[in-house]
Amino acid sequence: MVLELQKPRPIWQIMFSTHHTDIGLLYLITSLAFFFMGGVLALAMRLELFYPGAQIITDSMTYNRMFTVHGTTLIFLFILPFASAAGNYFVPIMVRYKDMAYPKLNAIAFWMIPPAAALVWLGFADFTWYAQPPYSIISAPGPAADMWIFGLKILGISSVLGAINFIVTIMKCKHPDLPLSKLPLLAWSFLTSSLIILVAIPTFAAALLMLLTDRLGVSGFFNPAMGGDPIAYSHMFWFTFHPEVYVLVIPAIGFMYDIIPRFSRKPIFSHSSGVFAFVLIAIVSFASWAHHMYATGMSFTEKTVFMVGTLAAVPASAMHIFNFLATMWGGRIKFKTPMLWSVGAIALFFAAGAGGVVNSAMPLDFVTHDSYWVVGHFHLFVMGTIAFATFGFAYYIFPYVTGRMYNEKLGQIHFIISFIGAIMVFFTQHVLGLFGMPRRIYDYPPIPEWIIMNQIATFGAILLAIGAAVWLVNFVYSMGKGKPANMEDPFELGGKYYYPYQQKTPHHD
Amino acid sequence: MSEHGNWPEWVYIGVVVALLVWVGAEAWNIERLVEEVPEDAQVIKVTGQQWFWSFEHEDGTKEIGELHLVKGKAYKFEVTSKDVIHSFNIHDYVVLMDAVPGRINIVWFAPDEVGEFEIQCREYCGLIHYNMRAKLYVEEAI
Numbered sequence: 001m002v003l004e005l006q007k008p009r010p011i012w013q014i015m016f017s018t019h020h021t022d023i024g025l026l027y028l029i030t031s032l033a034f035f036f037m038g039g040v041l042a043l044a045m046r047l048e049l050f051y052p053g054a055q056i057i058t059d060s061m062t063y064n065r066m067f068t069v070h071g072t073t074l075i076f077l078f079i080l081p082f083a084s085a086a087g088n089y090f091v092p093i094m095v096r097y098k099d100m101a102y103p104k105l106n107a108i109a110f111w112m113i114p115p116a117a118a119l120v121w122l123g124f125a126d127f128t129w130y131a132q133p134p135y136s137i138i139s140a141p142g143p144a145a146d147m148w149i150f151g152l153k154i155l156g157i158s159s160v161l162g163a164i165n166f167i168v169t170i171m172k173c174k175h176p177d178l179p180l181s182k183l184p185l186l187a188w189s190f191l192t193s194s195l196i197i198l199v200a201i202p203t204f205a206a207a208l209l210m211l212l213t214d215r216l217g218v219s220g221f222f223n224p225a226m227g228g229d230p231i232a233y234s235h236m237f238w239f240t241f242h243p244e245v246y247v248l249v250i251p252a253i254g255f256m257y258d259i260i261p262r263f264s265r266k267p268i269f270s271h272s273s274g275v276f277a278f279v280l281i282a283i284v285s286f287a288s289w290a291h292h293m294y295a296t297g298m299s300f301t302e303k304t305v306f307m308v309g310t311l312a313a314v315p316a317s318a319m320h321i322f323n324f325l326a327t328m329w330g331g332r333i334k335f336k337t338p339m340l341w342s343v344g345a346i347a348l349f350f351a352a353g354a355g356g357v358v359n360s361a362m363p364l365d366f367v368t369h370d371s372y373w374v375v376g377h378f379h380l381f382v383m384g385t386i387a388f389a390t391f392g393f394a395y396y397i398f399p400y401v402t403g404r405m406y407n408e409k410l411g412q413i414h415f416i417i418s419f420i421g422a423i424m425v426f427f428t429q430h431v432l433g434l435f436g437m438p439r440r441i442y443d444y445p446p447i448p449e450w451i452i453m454n455q456i457a458t459f460g461a462i463l464l465a466i467g468a469a470v471w472l473v474n475f476v477y478s479m480g481k482g483k484p485a486n487m488e489d490p491f492e493l494g495g496k497y498y499y500p501y502q503q504k505t506p507h508h509d
Numbered sequence: 510m511s512e513h514g515n516w517p518e519w520v521y522i523g524v525v526v527a528l529l530v531w532v533g534a535e536a537w538n539i540e541r542l543v544e545e546v547p548e549d550a551q552v553i554k555v556t557g558q559q560w561f562w563s564f565e566h567e568d569g570t571k572e573i574g575e576l577h578l579v580k581g582k583a584y585k586f587e588v589t590s591k592d593v594i595h596s597f598n599i600h601d602y603v604v605l606m607d608a609v610p611g612r613i614n615i616v617w618f619a620p621d622e623v624g625e626f627e628i629q630c631r632e633y634c635g636l637i638h639y640n641m642r643a644k645l646y647v648e649e650a651i
Contacts, residue, residue, distance in 0.1 A: 060636055060637065060638075060639060061636055064633075064635075064636075064638075126635075127633075128633050130633075132593075132594055132632070132633070134592065134593050134594070134610060135593035135594065135633070135634060135635060138592065138593065139559070139592070139593055139634075139635050140635075224609075224610040224611030225610075229611070230594060230609060230610070230611075231609060231612070269518075270515060270518065273515070273518060295596060295605050295606055295607045296607045296609060296614075297606065297607060297609060297612055297614035297615075300540065300541065300544055303540065304537055304540075307533060307536060307537070308533060311529045311532065311533050312529075314525065314529055315522055315525050315526055315529070318521070318522065318525045319518070319522065322517075322518055322521050322522075323518075326517070326518070357529070357532055360532075360536075361532055361533070361535070361536035362536045362537070362539075362540040363536055363539045363540050363543055363603075364536070366603055366605045367603055367605075369596075369605055369631070370596055370598075370605075370631040370632055371600075371631065435600075436598075436600030436601070436627070436629075438598070438629055438630070438631040439631075439633075440633040440638065441638060441639035442638075442639045443639045443640065444639065445627075445642075
């Protein structure tokens, strides 16, 4: 692992490097920066909803643009780049190769992100991350909408290039003595999520082009006024983005597979069941996309098929939870910050999954669909599970990246505040949905139950923001002034545990 | 699957699968019953438009922003849209159906309580989506 901050190098050396740890570092910094940018938007929206009527945002268009960019940013510019960061750091080390298979492609995949991010942020489109036609064709103001389309197009290509690189690195550059079945689960998570990307993304790439030509008025694929079908877009979108949900969550589960055995000081309960669950979910994830569309007027048969496909994805996730708990069972657990985040992520993963079963049951979906329940549900996944595991992993690799230790107390405070905050925001949003509050609304009528629950959620969001501020201070301070880490065993777990990070991957020029 | 006995995992997976089968079967059965529209249901044409709802009764009466129905009767909504996708929602009666331009979607209900209920739009449709509301008045049968 490189210690950038102990042996400073000029910044351009890192920026123009093709070495996997340098690119990992670039991904890491980018993703964390966008986490804070997207988080500020979330906080502003929560403050706006604190009370009916305009609070801090003066018009609904600004609010609509904010939730669009919030969602796009946190999914494509925070979660995915963070996974790429971790993959760049660890996959070559875990397969015992000197670098990624295609270092230049790797750098290209990273450097597509800043221009795409600039398009998304400078455009500030308003049609939600879903860009549902015909709204996105006939109603959404340009050039913001077109900039978003190009931004997403670039991000999609970047994802595909990254996925190809991971797959080739793992399948072709793996050390001959290392059978695929012995590959660490973190590397397996990148293999499966990359395979999903390769199969899923092209459909959305096509849909984006069709959306663009529809907007230009030269085609009418999704425009009913020209004989098109907007529901076709929904199918294409969710064919990509339901599997994409697993692209987001699988690396996060991989992080937990790395953290939990190490901090439980016990080998993983069952390596093969983890592999099996990854592969199973990669296949089943393609059988459930239209459960997002029960209310578009699908027939009873279609709904039944997609409900069965959705329920079929649950056992694989349940296997991961079992594996985590069975690993912790009887272990000598050390609750350092990374472990706390992982345990929190398990709890919220379970809650999110249980809520998901409710959504997938057809009659119940008509209660929850497009309500705040759904907002709470997927935030339990993306924030409660994925981001929590991501934060844990950020603490976990901090000593390896910087050579210094973060402040353990502040790390634990960050976790406790955020865990309480997340429960206050996202559990309350579930209930709010049951009371009928639609999602994506700038203002709401003064119904007493809605007001009180929105206020609880806003307080939770403020807690999350405080936690994030504690985190930022902790990391920025510790990067320069923290205690030098004991690189043999930074978390004082003792014993001879497998630390792949000790291996040297020298820079190649 | 692994070196040590794995039976707890199999038991656990069995329980999870059994629960899912039960949820799926119940959902299938209830949805099947819920979707069956009664034959004597009156047709109400519902049209969503940026940003209001309009209704047309079987006898040709039109209403905008409010809908007057009679308690105890069944109503079949034929939901469509004039511009972008909206979603017709009476939350208190779990009536939810997307209003898609170029399509007519069907949903039905039978109000069993007199009073005022909120109709709202549940699919993002632009500037005033947050206030695309209408009122449902359920009245006593004469």
